[in-house]
Amino acid sequence: LTKIDIAEKSELADRMAQIDKRFNDISIFLLSNKSMEGFPAIQNMIEYGKTYCFIGASGAGKSTLINNLVGEMVMLTKSLREKSHKGQHTTSHRELFILKDSGVLIDTPGMRELGVAESFKTLESTFEIIFTLSDSCKYSDCTHLIEPECAVLVALEKNEIDQSYYDNFHKMKGEQSQFELNKRGIKDKETIKKMKSDSKNKKSRR
Template sequence: GDWVAVSGDGQQVLIRRVFPRKSVLTRKTAGRTYEKQVLAANVDVAFIVQALDRDYNLNRLERYMTVVYSGNITPAVVLNKADILEEQEVKCRFDEVRKRFPDTMLFFASALYRKGIDKIRNFLQPGLTFCLVGSSGVGKSTLINAIAGENLAETGDLSTSTTKGVHITTRRQLHMLSNGTILIDMPGLREIGIADAAEGLRKTFPRIFELAGKCRFDDCTHTREPDCAVKNAVNEGTLDARQYENYINLWQEYKQYTQQVTEKARKISRK
């Protein structure tokens, strides 16, 4: 996704300058290392794709939202494979996601049967860069082909043992659509670790940060302190307990990342 200035005669091209990035999608590297991995740059909108099967998970959606917001990117949610559920079940999922993310653009689609694709296509804008992120087998490549109206990305069949999609995309691919929109397809992410996510957490959990201003202590962790407005809201039923628990988990993961990075920097400075 980097933009560069080049010169050349068409056969041989030289990169003269790499322009500053306006947004960067990153995650903590997989495993026990505490480094950041850049997934994409200069993305305007990230489609967070989940399939309406066993992949559907609100907590995972919040994790993706946190990572996307942290990169200065606008999130949008695509719930794919809507054809595998009854209409009432689809409506139930819609209500769940809308309640948790009231201000986020939400799409339902069946890439296989081309349902809901026109709404996504109409959302795209020439000159902007969109990427698709999500777990393996949720149908990201199939979505790209449906949106583009041609086979740009390789797709695979369902697994015969799990009836789920299988991992096909093994590298990031940038596609230029006929209307001037850029689409980036990325491999499925088995892990989406939290790195520099302070701003992402604030945007993903605005209700919790609003309540935090009413806590007795400015440095309240919303876990053990007395007179915690966040915990009171959970106990009173005005804040979803599952959302609170997920926030605590993500916040602790973020704090652990920052502590490890800080400690590593100290060790390097002592050498």
């Protein structure tokens, strides 16, 4: 989590508690490229011979962190916007850096958003609690939205699962469904295109 110097300590504590509650198996590092707080922990994490890819939103501070790790200005950076405290997009290509007596860094262009692919296993592993509870739902095809005797809705009502966790589940499930529809649409277009091409070829042979 970058740019911690622009956040209040109480806000950071709340964010960390939320993240730890949902992703307690992921290592979280708090970092300020300005004060260098948290930098030694990231520096010590990088192992010799291993490659590390930097992925994140535009202006998150990836290039500045790489400059600090390399020890010189190897990537162009821009200052924060005064009103939003957000960085500006600078990296437009991938670039690789070999650290002396350490690992390899790859900087990537900033992303506006991350999409959900069609992997059902990814959704299941991310929302393991909901999938476990769904085994106790009355209906095997329960959507966990309005159905009676839905174990997920019962758990939500009892505050056994977090509202944001539940909302994110349905958001990602919707994105996954949209991805599958788009993919199917592309395949249908390709099939129609191939059929038209085959039809033209047959006519030309006559």
